Amino acid sequence: MRFVPPPLSSVANPRAAAAAILALGGLASYAVNFPGALSYDSYVQLLEGRTASYGNWHPAIMSWMLGIADALRPGAAYFVLFDTALVFGALVCLLWLPRRVSWTAVGFAAVAVCLPQLFLFQGIVWKDVLFADACLAGFVCLGYAAARWNDKRRRFAAIAGAAVLVVLAALARQNGAIVLTCAAATLGAIAAQTEMRRRIGIVYGVAFLSTCAMAAIAVNAALQLRSDGSDSAVALFKILPLYDTVGMKKARPDLSLGILDSQAPALAKAIRRDGVRLFTPERNDTLARSAPLRTALDNTPAPILVRQWFKLMRRHPGTYLVLRAELFRWVFAAPDPWQCHPYFVGEFGDPADMRALGMRPRYDRRDAMLERYARAFVGTPALAHPAFALAALLALAALLQRRRPADLAMAGLLVATLLFTLSFFVISIACDYRYLVALDLSAIAAALYLSADWQMKRGPHGPL
Secondary structure, eight states: OOOOOOOHHHHOOHHHHHHHHHHHHHHHHHHHHTTOBBOHHHHHHHHHHHHTOBOSSSOHHHHHHHHHHHHHSSSSHHHHHHHHHHHHHHHHHHTTSSSSOOHHHHHHHHHHTTSHHHHTGGGBOOHHHHHHHHHHHHHHHHHHHHHTTTOHHHHHHHHHHHHHHHHHHHHHSTTTHHHHHHHHHHHHHHHHHHHTOHHHHHHHHHHHHHHHHHHHHHHHHHHHTTBOOOSHHHHHHHHHHHHHHHHHHHHOTTOOOHHHHHHOHHHHHHIIIIIHHHOOSSBSGGGGGOHHHHHHHHTSOHHHHHHHHHHHHHHOHHHHHHHHHHHHHHHHHOSSGGGGOOOOOSBOOOHHHHHHHTOOOBOOHHHHHHHHHHHTTTTSGGGOHHHHHHHHHHHHHHHHHHOOHHHHHHHHHHHHHHHHHHHHHHHOOBOOGGGGHHHHHHHHHHHHHHHHOOOOSOOOOSOO
């Protein structure tokens, strides 16, 4: 009798295989990156966390979390563990949303864990990575609420988890509030479709948004009790109007700075003399090379600068939009990727901060290996936001056509990160790749979710 091998599906489970690949990928990422890569910003926030004194140049929630991790083990190792577990755990959980999982998901999972967004970025102590991971995990929780809607206990547990995670995401980035609105709209759409009553959807959405907004305000207020009292928040607020004003003046030398000439002449002079010369669309940091410009900016009340900024936008909207389009092109498309810090390895920060923390710069053989790995992706679609934006749009179209309840959660994730990306058209002041890593992760997650079940018919939305 000739031996006939059994079907592959009878001896192996593609859901378990894909989950195992993702879990092993998470363990490998943490092991290779341990105890984490820290840049200048990372050390600032780690020191704030250790001293429990927040300067508000960066979101205080990040410093608070680093303080907790540092108390458990000096450094950021436990923070990196949290980030890694959050994103890989969310991706594993995605595999339990469809009723069946195809072998395509196994292959996609194997590719995904090799991408820098998962293998390298999770080891870097950046608020952008925390934002991206919390956003992804929050919408996965909404997917679970949709797939288990008839089980009230699981439904509300998943909604509660989503609320915690999207609040964390909103607090981790200055423009992260977009996530709250999108998550609330997503939950409302899920409830309306599942209950087949639009009014119920509105109730769910409004209740979720108001609860999350109040929680975010309360948490931020509690963290502000440990503020160091500096005016860093005001200084941060001034950067955008200054950058736009200088950029418009460089594009149109004939533009009048009447408000600054009359109320802040030193700043107007510094903009004309140094600002225009130092301006670049890659980042605003070059303006800090001018001591007169820095001093004049510090001595200029924010309302004066903001009034000049608004006047220029109102009278010269075309110049403003052309400038903003160029700045967005740099942060989104990175014409010269090497100017936009496509990755980071090692430990390097301000020497004073490092001494205060008892830490030294680090760049060892492992960091050199990681750098060689990352360099191989620079300039390829695997490390290019436009490629992930295209993937996100294609996935969004497929999800909205199929419209299973859990599909709405994944569609909401993509809409949230696409809108977050578009917000940089207005606020971009530098082109660092990490700013939009949330877009990349959402596209990867949506592709994994769709690869698990390519069938386009609506059908049952989750495993029994």
